Each structure stands twice: as structure tokens, then as C-alpha cells.
Amino acid sequence: MENPTTSGPREIELEPGKTYSWCRCGQSKTQPLCDEVSHKATGFEPRRFSVSTKRKVWLCMCKQTKSAPYCDGTHNTLKK
Numbered sequence: 001m002e003n004p005t006t007s008g009p010r011e012i013e014l015e016p017g018k019t020y021s022w023c024r025c026g027q028s029k030t031q032p033l034c035d036e037v038s039h040k041a042t043g044f045e046p047r048r049f050s051v052s053t054k055r056k057v058w059l060c061m062c063k064q065t066k067s068a069p070y071c072d073g074t075h076n077t078l079k080k
């Protein structure tokens with residue numbers, strides 16, 4: 001699979017009680033979250049997730065993390 005991006009993570013504040021959709025395809029216009037449209041021809045589906053407390057997190061932008069949707073530092077090992 002080709003890397004959609006080698007960008008570092010993006011910080012976002014999340015609220016409990018909401019369901020978020022992390023973009024897995026790399027094509028979303030609202031990164032790092034899915035725009036519910038751009039993945040349709042890619043074969044990818046977004047990763048749905050939620051949090052139990054309000055908090056800021058770093059969401060993966062390179063789409064290669066092993067702990068999706070959160071950054072695990074993998075972007076530092078990818079070729080730019």
C-alpha cells in the first residue's frame with residue numbers, strides 16, 4: 001500500500017459522547033477526520049472511535065500507525 005502522506009500527527013480536542021471518524025484513506029478534505037465522501041473510491045472505510053473524557057489527542061496523519069487513530073511515531077520512520 002502506498003503511503004497517502006508522511007505528515008506528522010495533528011492535535012485535536014475530543015468530547016465524550018460523540019463518535020469520531022478517523023480518515024484511513026488519506027484523501028479527506030477534513031484531516032485527520034473523515035469527510036464521509038473522499039474514501040468512496042479508495043476501498044478504505046474510516047475508523048470510528050470515541051473517548052470517555054474530554055481531552056486533546058494527537059491523531060495519526062501518515063495512516064501507518066499501529067495504534068489507530070492515535071499517533072505512535074511511525075511517521076518518523078517513513079521516507080519523505
Ligand code: FES
Nearest residue numbers: 023024025034039
Ligand atoms: S475520507 Fe478518508 S476514510 Fe473517509
